[in-house]
Amino acid sequence: MRSKILRCESCARYxxxxxCPACGGRxxxxxxxxxxxxxxxxxxxRVLASEA
Structure with missing residues (x-):
């Protein structure tokens, strides 16, 4: 099963x-x-996860 989430190649937004609705990139x-x-x-x- 493929993920439906995508990441912009220009601004790295998900x-x-x-x-991309933010910058118009692919x-x-x-x-x-x-x-x-x-x-x-x-x-x-794991250390970072326990601190959050």
């Missing part, structure tokens, strides 16, 4: 439309981060 599909059991940045991400 949108559901193919043309929006492309986003790709999720790859899963890895040996995630080298997992520790930092």
């Amino acid at each position: 949108t559901l439309k193919e043309i 929006a492309a599909p986003t790709k999720p981060a790859r899963f890895s059991p040996d995630d080298p940045y997992g520790r930092y991400r």
